[in-house]
Amino acid sequence: MQWNWSAVGDFMPMFWDGLLVTIQALVLGALLAFALGLVWAMAQRSGLAVVRWPVNVLTEFVRNTPLLVQLFFLYYVLPEWGITLSAMVTGVVGLGLHYSTYTAEVYRAGIDGVPAGQWEAAKALNLPRSRTWGAVILPQAIRRVVPALGNYVIAMLKDTPMLFVIGVLEMLGEARQFASQTFLTVEVFTLVGVAFIVISYPASLLMRALERRLVR
């Protein structure tokens, strides 16, 4: 096996571009997943069965089917319905939607973990629904689930390479492009693989530390 260090040097500018795209997709996807997940979690606690059931079915369906196929679906089917999104936006929506079904479960667990006395206290103080959720329940629920949410962000990071299939030039996309031009396959794919470990290992250590601090 030959290892060509100058190939690594040549690839670096493209690598940084790819890393930037990966991080953009990750941050936007995560924000979408956090927001949508909260919507799903609150809808699942709704008193109306017509709200609860469709959301239950939707989240189970999205969670139990592959993200890759969902990305293809969004990328090819939405334009047929007259909605044209760029590859990057499609990727962010796909990633965010897929992981929102996971974060919904996390929020649900967090909300269930808030003691019943808190709900009763809010009721006794005659707080309106919005204050009950916004000032009493969610601040306690979300604090507990921050590490769990963080772990899903790490999982999302590891799913971002899939976005290259719809033409987003993130790290793997850049690596493929570089490899197809120069045939320096060994170096670039190894570099990208190592980059993922270098990012996700400290991130998972951070989550473990957060878990010890916040979940008390």
Next chain:
Amino acid sequence: MSEITWGLWEILLKGVWITVQLTVFSAALAAVVALVVGLARSHRLWIVRFISGAYFEIFRGTSALILMFWIFFVLPLGFGWQLVPLWAATLALGLTYGAYGSEVVRGAVQAVSPAQREAGIALSFTPAQQLRKIILPQAWPEMIPPFNNLLIELLKGTALVSIMGVADIAFGASLVRNATGQSAPVYTVILLMYFVLAFVLTRGMRVLERQAKAGLGQRPEKKSWWGGRKAEVPQQQRRDAVTATAGGER
């Protein structure tokens, strides 16, 4: 443009068969890896713990798709090992999900009460006998629900092989899309196919869980209508939720 003809359905159904095969083979490999690495991670020799811990962090830290690219393109070029695509994909998925599974095995084995192990020592069981007759039978039912989640993740992960040209469901879908010129029908159909496969796996694991728990005189916990996971909340959190009192934040 046109309907999905019988010939095209056949492509999709062949794809289902490849996906099922891939899921079964990778799950078998992952189970072996998970058991070996999971047990090695609480071995008494530090070097064994270190190596298995490094394996866990490396394979969990990287992305399954990147590993797949690596096995498909770097192994043949760098080391001269060319694998049949189906086996290369099995290897990539098995090694990745085996790493995730090792954490499940480790946790379940550690959750078995130490008194059980001590009783085994007192009865002069060999370490292998302790493992086989005392530890694993009690740890196994605890492993099934998280294994079910991983199995679904693995099923979803098999779609990645379509990128490498293995003719699974997702690969069949791209052929059908090209043939019919329409995306909505075929992608809806294959999403439903994956959903049904996931449902069958979940139900199967539920049966397994019920049997395993009945063997220990336990009843399985309540599940959602789907029979699937409740979110993974760390143990500590769950305990916290039970013991926390109003305003009891320290």
